[in-house]
Amino acid sequence: MIEANNPEIDVDELMKKVREEVAKLQNKPLWKEKSTGINLQPNNGINLRIISQIQALLNNAESKSQVRTEFPEKLNRFPFTISRDLQRFVLKLYTFLFKEQRAVNFSLIQALRESLALNQQLNQQIAVLQDKIKSMDERHLKKYSSIKNDLTQQKQVIACFLDETRPWFPEHFTSDQLQTFQEEKGLFDGFYGVLTDHFRGSREEILARLKVYLPRIAEAKIGTQDSPILDIGCGRGEWLELLLDAGYVAQGLDLNQIMVEQCKTRELDVIEADALTYLQSQPDGSLGAVTGFHLIEHLPFPVLINLIEESVRVLKPGGLVIFETPNPQNVLVGTHNFYLDPSHLKPLPSALVKFMLEHCGLAQVDIINLHPYDESFKLSGSPVAERFNEYFYGSQDYAVIGYKP
Structure with a gap:
């Protein structure tokens, strides 16, 4: 309908190009899934290029949907030349007949611009979310490493404790035995690992x-x-x-x-x-x-x-x-x-x-x-x-x- 009423704007062709760009977005997602997790970092190169192309299409459509004040240049040449008064009459008639169609065109263009702005806003929110997730991952990784060190150390302590205490039961440990036990069995390995992470x-x-x-x-x-x-x-x-x-x-x-x-x-x-x-x-x-x-x-x-x-x-x-x-x-x-x-x-x-x-x-x-x-x-x-x-x-x-x- 739009194409039939206003040959200056080929809306079907415009929507076709928009669909092609959307298809490219689907084939080349703005974020990728990796085997180690999900990376939500937007692909800025692809994103900016596609947004620029869509904006150019919208600008072109908007310029063609404006009210005409002059005849097209090709109609000012022989054998299409007509008087200025007739040109003004034709332009006014054209403007009146396609007034509603221009409103529809502007509405479509505005809707597409709002969609584009929403897309950019979502990409920014995704980038912020990615930064937060990365920060959380680093904190959890450090916490996990510390807990793992502690558990490994406790496992070693228990094993060494059982080995050392078996011949001594039911006697009690003296302070000298405890000190020797700690020094020989490396009970400070976990502490030293955390110390290295902190200062090294x-x-x-x-x-x-x-x-x-x-x-x-x-x-x-x-x-x-x-x-x-x-x-x-x-x-x-x-x-x-x-x-x-x-x-x-x-x-x-x-x-x-x-x-x-x-x-x-x-x-x-x-x-x-x-x-x-x-x-x-x-x-x-x-x-x-x-x-x-x-x-x-x-x-x-x-x-x-x-x-x-x-x-x-x-x-x-x-x-x-x-x-x-x-x-x-x-x-x-x-x-x-x-x-x-x-x-x-x-x-x-x-x-x-x-x-x-x-x-x-x-x-x-x-x-x-x-x-x-x-x-x-x-x-x-x-x-x-x-x-x-x-x-x-x-x-x-x-x-x-x-x-x-």
């Missing part, structure tokens, strides 16, 4: 920091079945995850039972073992690299020396050692941050660790200063300010890297 940083932050070492692994051409990488004190397994994603062969060691279980749930090759004991059991020249991130500051000096010597022994020629540790040259680290971990023994100056690696037989030993404070913390304006920045806001960690000749 998120997995995403640590993964980003550890990428600095990947070029060293690539240059050494290690991480194969013949020259695997051993990460001692692997903790939550960020370095192992990074190596696995890059296609390298790597294994981790840790004494924290809860962290070992967490790594296994991520399908990482991790075993519960003492680093020095494990290295002593390995043959000469069997590894491509030995790494340890925030480990050596936990070890007594004699154990650290033996650990370095064993690491050098099991390395293949060209293999490397990477140790990262807090930097005591940073005053804030050396006097405060270092002691946020109660299992730390003493800060280790980079010059001392470099000397120890060289003394045990490694060559080309480098020191890499890492993780300075953000520039917003630093002062400027004088050499004294620069020196202050170096000692208070400089590198919070350093890595020492040595190669086996």
Whole structure:
């Protein structure tokens, strides 16, 4: 009916184009379902393009439905030329005859505009909902991780308790027995796991920091079945995850039972073992690299020396050692941050660790200063300010890297 009464506006063609755009929306949804859940994030690229196209169609339809004040240009040419008075009469007649039809056209266009605005509003609400769901997921994930750690720890405590108490019944425990029991069975594994999550940083932050070492692994051409990488004190397994994603062969060691279980749930090759004991059991020249991130500051000096010597022994020629540790040259680290971990023994100056690696037989030993404070913390304006920045806001960690000749 609309097309018959007003040939200037092909409403059927307009609705056909609108249906095509809607079909595209159905074929390319604004959100996708993933196997791990539903992602409600609108696809802004597709959304904006389609909205722009629909708005262009509506603008075109609206312009053609306006009251005509002039004859079409093609009717002003021979042989269609007519007088101006006749043109005005025809235009008035045309306007009168199709007055109701224009009202219908405007109503349809307005309805489509309202639908488009509603669609945009719904997309905005979906985006807000997605952000809320993401925030809730992160909070629940942290809570779940903490509860899982506690349950795992309780399970271990109960098992150890039953094993230890069986020969002692019906006697009572003394305070010395309880203290020995706690120290030997790692009852603080759960606490240390939560402590690490709180002060060490998120997995995403640590993964980003550890990428600095990947070029060293690539240059050494290690991480194969013949020259695997051993990460001692692997903790939550960020370095192992990074190596696995890059296609390298790597294994981790840790004494924290809860962290070992967490790594296994991520399908990482991790075993519960003492680093020095494990290295002593390995043959000469069997590894491509030995790494340890925030480990050596936990070890007594004699154990650290033996650990370095064993690491050098099991390395293949060209293999490397990477140790990262807090930097005591940073005053804030050396006097405060270092002691946020109660299992730390003493800060280790980079010059001392470099000397120890060289003394045990490694060559080309480098020191890499890492993780300075953000520039917003630093002062400027004088050499004294620069020196202050170096000692208070400089590198919070350093890595020492040595190669086996």
